[in-house]
Amino acid sequence: MNLGEQLLTALSLYGxxxxxxxxxxxxxxxxxPNALVLxxxxxxxxxxxxxxxxxxxxxxxxxxxxxxxxYLLGRWLGRAALRRLGPKMQTRMxxxxxxxxxxGAWGIFLTRWLITPIGPWVNMIxxxxxxxxxxxxxxxxxxxxxxxxLYVSLGRVVASEVQAISSLAGDISWVMLALVVAGxxxxxxxxxxxxxPVE
Amino acid sequence: MRNKQQRILLFGALAATLAxxxxxxxxxxxxxxxxxxxxxxxxxxxxxxxxxxxxxIPYIAASHHVPPKDLYDAIAFPPxxxxxxxxxxxxxxxxxxxxxxxxxxxxxxxxxxGHALPHPEGSPP
Numbered sequence: 001m002n003l004g005e006q007l008l009t010a011l012s013l014y015g016x017x018x019x020x021x022x023x024x025x026x027x028x029x030x031x032x033p034n035a036l037v038l039x040x041x042x043x044x045x046x047x048x049x050x051x052x053x054x055x056x057x058x059x060x061x062x063x064x065x066x067x068x069x070x071y072l073l074g075r076w077l078g079r080a081a082l083r084r085l086g087p088k089m090q091t092r093m094x095x096x097x098x099x100x101x102x103x104g105a106w107g108i109f110l111t112r113w114l115i116t117p118i119g120p121w122v123n124m125i126x127x128x129x130x131x132x133x134x135x136x137x138x139x140x141x142x143x144x145x146x147x148x149x150l151y152v153s154l155g156r157v158v159a160s161e162v163q164a165i166s167s168l169a170g171d172i173s174w175v176m177l178a179l180v181v182a183g184x185x186x187x188x189x190x191x192x193x194x195x196x197p198v199e
Numbered sequence: 200m201r202n203k204q205q206r207i208l209l210f211g212a213l214a215a216t217l218a219x220x221x222x223x224x225x226x227x228x229x230x231x232x233x234x235x236x237x238x239x240x241x242x243x244x245x246x247x248x249x250x251x252x253x254x255x256i257p258y259i260a261a262s263h264h265v266p267p268k269d270l271y272d273a274i275a276f277p278p279x280x281x282x283x284x285x286x287x288x289x290x291x292x293x294x295x296x297x298x299x300x301x302x303x304x305x306x307x308x309x310x311x312x313g314h315a316l317p318h319p320e321g322s323p324p
Contacts, residue, residue, distance in 0.1 A: 008253035009285045047261040049283060159262060161241075161248055164234045171227040178220035185213040192206050 004033045008040050020062035027066025029120035036166035042155020043162050063144040067123050074127025097129040104131050105139050112143025116173045250304050252297045255283035265311040273307030
């Protein structure tokens, strides 16, 4: 059995504690198949093995707790580590802080449910760039609740194809990430073609 | 000069990202088409997800639209009152390989759908 199947075995044996642990650890940044566990919970709800509301509450709480832990790690450890790397990193951090002020809310919201592979990184960057924590928590809660609702519902609807659907959800996240990176690069290319005022 | 180098680098990165996105989109669309075909086929023929060791009897029963009791009877295991066990644990409890258990369940599902499979070697019908 691979890791995914072992986690599914544990989920069907122990239920909510496994769901909460996997989501918490995954949201902190350890690469675990969070989508698989969430979609499987949806299918267990459809099969009468788990309760819908309990799964929704526990999964949302565990994901939000994981994200906040990542944010705090970034705030405490990330800043100290960057300070040690010298003044050049300090300047970059100031630029990152500026970007976070501009795009932070969208970045946090979209990486919760649509571009999930970079979610843990965004948590740490938000913490390290001192993004205001009440706003972080607000966008985080909105994004995570949407993510849990979407994936659990998907698991309930397509209860008979859990593994295939979760791997498809992972594929879609990577496509979205590639498209976002391509969009940012397009913008940079266009900006670099504009003549600068000095020239 | 440095500006030109930066621009070339940007173009290169953009081309690589677009190529990666293209491959990912192609792979995802193909994957999605496969899944849709499988789900449609499963709905049409009453077939569910392939039986795996992590699945429980109620899960398999719901996936294949078969009464759980038929499946419990097929593997000679009492219906579970509380949290159901995955097949890997039931097999361990019964002291036999999980593959034999899966073969018996597949047979019971086929029988419930009205088309029996050949019995696996060494397992009772």
